[in-house]
Amino acid sequence: MLPILGRSPASRVAHSDATLDAAELLARARGAARLLRPGSRVALDGGNALTRLTHFLGADLAGCAALLLEPTWTERERSAVLADAAPHVVLDLEAISREIAPPRTCPTSISCEIAPPPPQNPPFYLPTTSGSSGRPKVLIRSRDSWLRSFDALDLGLTQQDRVLIPGPLSSSLFLFGALHALHAGADVHLLDRWSAHDAATAARNATTIHLVPAMLAALLSTLERDPVLRTECALRTVVCAGARVDLELEERLGKVLPGCELVEYYGSAEHSLIAVRRGGRLRPVVDVEVRDTELLVRSALTFDGYLDNGVLVPPSTDQGWSAVGDRAILHEDGSLEVLGRASAVINTGARLVGAEEVESVLRGADGVLDVLVSATPHPRFGELVTAVVEVDPAARPSRRDLRARARQSLEPAKRPRRWLAVRELPRTASGKPARALVAEQLRAGSFEAEAL
DSSP states (O other): OBGGGTBOOOOOEEOSSOEEOHHHHHHHHHHHHTTSOTTOEEEEESOOHHHHHHHHHHHHHTTOEEEEOOTTSOHHHHHHHHHHHOOSEEEEHHHHHTOSSOOSSOTTOOOOOOOOOOSSOOEEEOOBOOSTTSSOOBEEEEHHHHHHHHHHSOOOOOTTOEEEEOSOTTSHHHHHHHHHHHHHTOEEEEOSSOOHHHHHHHGGGOSEEEEOHHHHHHHHHHHHHOHHHHHHOOOOEEEEOSSOOOHHHHHHHHHHSTTOEEEEEEEETTTEEEEEESSSSOEESSEEEEETTEEEEEOTTOOOEEEETTEEEOOOOBTTBBOOSEEEEEOTTSOEEEEEEGGGEEEETTEEEEHHHHHHHHTTSTTEEEEEEEEEEETTTEEEEEEEEEEOTTSOOOHHHHHHHHHHHSOGGGSOSEEEEESSOOBOTTSOBOHHHHHHHHHHTOOOOEEO
């Protein structure tokens, strides 16, 4: 039995390295658990997606709290995360995978005897915030909070389904998708890293996929260019999170894959699942309030706190309500409209502009693969609204067309004054544009881009 799955798994996990049935998955998790001291904090470093998953499940089996280190972090980010998490052991999964047989003693010479997890609800996962709006922070999540989240996101999966996870498990978005599928008894297909072509190829044998909107746009572009892959695509459900899905992208999905359902959910590393949309509007699945446009959440799915140099700092709450800086509108019909993080606000000419509103307008334009709107310092206006456009090299958009699109949908203060083009936006592990990094480099004048 694997605790986070709630029962013995009935699933298979496929990866380019191997395909494991339920018994093999459990055996590998048990082998990984023998490396760990029960109840400790463990950081998992390196390894492919399959190795990471089996060792994460092994940590859960040993009652440990696991941190999945992200390979793309800078040395500063990695050092800061490790300092806050203060793990008892860092496992080098690349080295372990090269062993002929699993080591029988822990790398740190601590006791390796496996004991059942304590009866209370122990921490099992140390997620980090995405880093899209700042340096990653280390959180503590209980197993129960994720099990409840699995129930809240009911995709109707069965043992006949195969769920494609096309991004790194160091992103909680993709780890959640993989564990949610295994919890439901569905098969899982893991990719080590995002590739639109690899995802389109794997989608020939997958019924469900977890993505962020930029990945969905790239996947649809690949299917549009390759009629064979499009015809063979078996997807029936697309699960999207990480940013708002604009209407044009949703309509495009309907044209490329008729009958494929879009399930959009909104959440955060701190609060887990908050709202779900299946057609119509986003509907909360937990208690929410909006006070002066700030979104507050009260939920059994909420995290237990932050780790600061190994010390737990409980979340700040007001009678159980907590916030992470998201702005939203709660409509009279009970639906929720998320406006974005307060940190994604540009102060230009004494007007406050929400970056995500401008992005949603530009993202659907021809030749725009993705867009990030940020601020460039300006002596007169304070900040200039700056659009950094990830362009399609085969159909590069013109600034004239994008400006015309902005004029049609945005009031003057919200229209970009500066336009930059890049081949690829820098991204976080989950595939979201790295907002904080781009903002920092624009302030320093070191961001590498060309004028659009």
